[in-house]
Amino acid sequence: MDNHSISVLISEDELAKRINELGEKINEDYEGKEVTLICILKGSIFFTCELAKRIHVPVIIDFIQASSYGSGTTSSGTVKIKKDLDESIEGKDVIIIEDIIDSGNTLSKLIPLLEERKPASLEVCTLLDKPERREVEVNVKYNGFNIPDEFVVGYGLDYDQKYRNLPFIGVLHMDEN
Numbered sequence: 001m002d003n004h005s006i007s008v009l010i011s012e013d014e015l016a017k018r019i020n021e022l023g024e025k026i027n028e029d030y031e032g033k034e035v036t037l038i039c040i041l042k043g044s045i046f047f048t049c050e051l052a053k054r055i056h057v058p059v060i061i062d063f064i065q066a067s068s069y070g071s072g073t074t075s076s077g078t079v080k081i082k083k084d085l086d087e088s089i090e091g092k093d094v095i096i097i098e099d100i101i102d103s104g105n106t107l108s109k110l111i112p113l114l115e116e117r118k119p120a121s122l123e124v125c126t127l128l129d130k131p132e133r134r135e136v137e138v139n140v141k142y143n144g145f146n147i148p149d150e151f152v153v154g155y156g157l158d159y160d161q162k163y164r165n166l167p168f169i170g171v172l173h174m175d176e177n
C-alpha cells in the first residue's frame with residue numbers, strides 16, 4: 001500500500017471563478033450557434049458538467065473515452081478508443097473538453113480522428129495545462145490554468161481511479177519510504 005498526501009493547488013472557489021470566465025468566453029464566441037461538447041471520459045466529467053451549466057447557447061453533450069494512462073502516473077504514449085461518440089459531429093461546432101493536457105498524446109491522436117468526421121469547427125477547452133510536459137503540440141483555444149509539472153488529482157482527475165471526487169485540484173505527494 002503506498003503512502004501519499006494531497007495538498008490543495010487550486011481551490012473550489014478558484015475553479016468556479018475560472019470556469020465562469022471560460023463559460024462567458026464560450027457564450028460570446030458561439031453566440032447564435034449550437035455547440036457540441038465532447039467530454040473525454042472519465043476525467044473531464046466534472047469540468048464538462050460545470051462548464052455546460054454556464055453556457056447559454058444550445059448545448060449537446062457527447063462522450064468519448066481514450067485511454068493512455070494505466071494505473072500509475074506516467075503516460076504509456078499509446079492511445080486507445082475505449083468508447084466512441086454516440087452521434088455524428090458532421091457540420092457541428094464542436095469543443096473537446098479535457099481535464100488536463102500533459103504530454104499532449106491523447107489529444108494529438110483524438111483531434112485528427114474527429115477532424116475526419118467533418119465538424120464545422122473543432123476547438124479544445126482544457127481545465128488544466130502542464131506545458132512543461134508537452135511531447136506533442138496541441139492547439140488549445142480555452143485553457144483554465146497552467147500548472148507546474150506535478151501529478152494532480154481531484155475535480156475528475158484520478159490516481160489509480162481514486163480522488164476524482166475531490167472538489168479541488170490537489171498535488172499528490174508520494175512518501176519517500
Ligand SMILES: O=P(O)(O)OC[C@H]1O[C@H](OP(=O)(O)OP(=O)(O)O)[C@H](O)[C@@H]1O
Pocket residue numbers: 040041042043044066067068069070075098099100101102103104105106107157158
Ligand atoms: O496529454 P496526455 O499526456 O495524453 O494526458 C492527458 C490525458 O490523460 C488523462 O486521461 P486518462 O487516460 O488517465 O483517463 P481518465 O480520464 O479516465 O483518467 C487525462 O484525463 C487526459 O485525457
Ligand code: HPA
Pocket residue numbers: 069100102150151152153157158159
Ligand atoms: O497530473 C495528472 N493527474 C491525473 N491524471 C493525469 N493524466 C495526465 N496527467 C495527469
